[in-house]
Amino acid sequence: MSTLTNLTIAIATVFSATSFAASEPIEIIPAAIITNPDKVELGKMLFFEPRLSKSGFISCNSCHNLSLGGVDALPTSIGHNWQQGSINSPTVLNAEYGLAQFWDGRAKDLKEQAGGPIANPKEMGFSHELAVDTIRSMPAYQARFAQVYQKDGITIEEITDAIAEFEKTLVTPNAPFDKFLLGDKNAIDADAKAGYQLFKDKGCVSCHNGPAVGGTMYMKMGLVKPFHTNNPAEGRKGVTGKEADKFVFKVPTLRNIELTYPYFHDGSVWELAEAVNTMADIQLGQALSENETKQMVSFLNSLTGEQPQIVLPILPPSTADTPRPVPFAN
């Protein structure tokens, strides 16, 4: 074969792969581009910082565990004093792709989200004031904040900004499905390919689309048939006050869904196959055959990407000025 022919085939392959990917409703997740590594490193320290909680025991990573797909793998989370959380902890992986944060979208971005659990009495149980006092009390943090923000003083704005900057790096590129989208037809098996076709044909993709395969819109949980749950969460209604927003939640990402069980905002379903069937039933009014369910699960499992490689941060020691943790008393 001539070099020219080889070149032509190569170009044709790239073009065809690119146009295939471009025409699909799911987009690849690109690797994180880190423009400010010092801010990311600072944010990582804060993400793993249990002294941002009243008890000194709970960090962001406690409920968004980066060893476990960015979740705690519990129906609802454990908060200060072992309080039971009100909703399933969503994954922090690829969270930046959400149109807003929390199941009800009440935080507009990751920065605004990061301030929530710190001050929530059922979660980390602290206050922004004490969080700032804590971080400010340690010279090593002072030096890092001064370097990153080029100003004196630390406020909750910088703390949550740094956490968000770290969280933006928590993406999971190179899932088998991404490789498939990019033209590697052997990256996923026949079941997964069939599952993807079903995912589009049945209409799942009308809500689960974009790079995160979700996160792009709000949708009613129980669109065709009601979703039965003991969980009292009403979703967007709590934010907008509108009755029409009752049970309307942010569509969750399906990236790494293999890792982020149990499923739904109430964490009531542990098996992915069951979650798929429930969704088909109550959102689309469809019943899947056993084989279709299997194919759909194969497709969903192909969305597990490369997990972030995190070197555990070493945190600076408390000083005499650091507010002491209050794990047990008031």
Place this chain on the structure above:
Amino acid sequence: MSTLTNLTIAIATVFSATSFAASEPIEIIPAAIITNPDKVELGKMLFFEPRLSKSGFISCNSCHNLSLGGVDALPTSIGHNWQQGSINSPTVLNAEYGLAQFWDGRAKDLKEQAGGPIANPKEMGFSHELAVDTIRSMPAYQARFAQVYQKDGITIEEITDAIAEFEKTLVTPNAPFDKFLLGDKNAIDADAKAGYQLFKDKGCVSCHNGPAVGGTMYMKMGLVKPFHTNNPAEGRKGVTGKEADKFVFKVPTLRNIELTYPYFHDGSVWELAEAVNTMADIQLGQALSENETKQMVSFLNSLTGEQPQIVLPILPPSTADTPRPVPFAN
């Protein structure tokens, strides 16, 4: 200067440094030598594995946090259902150098220790049987155990063996004081040098010696004057049944003491200076001047070594056979 003279000086320096180090009651901490990296990696996964607890929320790292000097930095730990632990969590760093494990030495080694908290109803609240069922339920763990142990089946023996193998790597070499011992006279400042001299002259070193600056013996807490505490722990008496062992505890390591506050088995003292003065008083019947205390603290801070660089493990997903976590109900 002739080459021969240079060589002579070099040899003399090495010889002098070596003999200086050899004649001192504190020994350097060498870097970990990893002979079985697969076992260490498996042990690391298990160390960070919250599914070894009843709740699915508490791992070894929860109370021996490798971001925080291998401790939780709390007076006593938080266990299952937010139960208050009975004793201060000792650091896992350099723990292998202890003559036994736990404050009362009731476990003969790290392997025996590792089984304790998993099954302790006040700590991880699980059972060895459920721990084994959990690990066995995941194909990725099965493959790793088969590779490391070259046998079928997983028991609590292998689980705790792997955890111990990982923990043996958690050493902190190259502390400024180690560099000083090895001949770098500028590695620690004048206060630290004076503090070390005091540490020897006052008699601290009679208990705090060896590579870990502790861990080599048991000693009564309150040797000269009683130690006042509300903590009911009686130390070795609980193991041996002998009245003479009442309040006799394993001498804790002073390596990384800057990071492992609060101090003593009851975690009652937050400031290192206060801990030093209390020890001088109740163990040695001595009162230190303000300057002596400062020097002693400088010396102790020079014992902070290089912290282990840990890449957070990615844990395999649960399967339909994995016992589900029971965070809230019985």
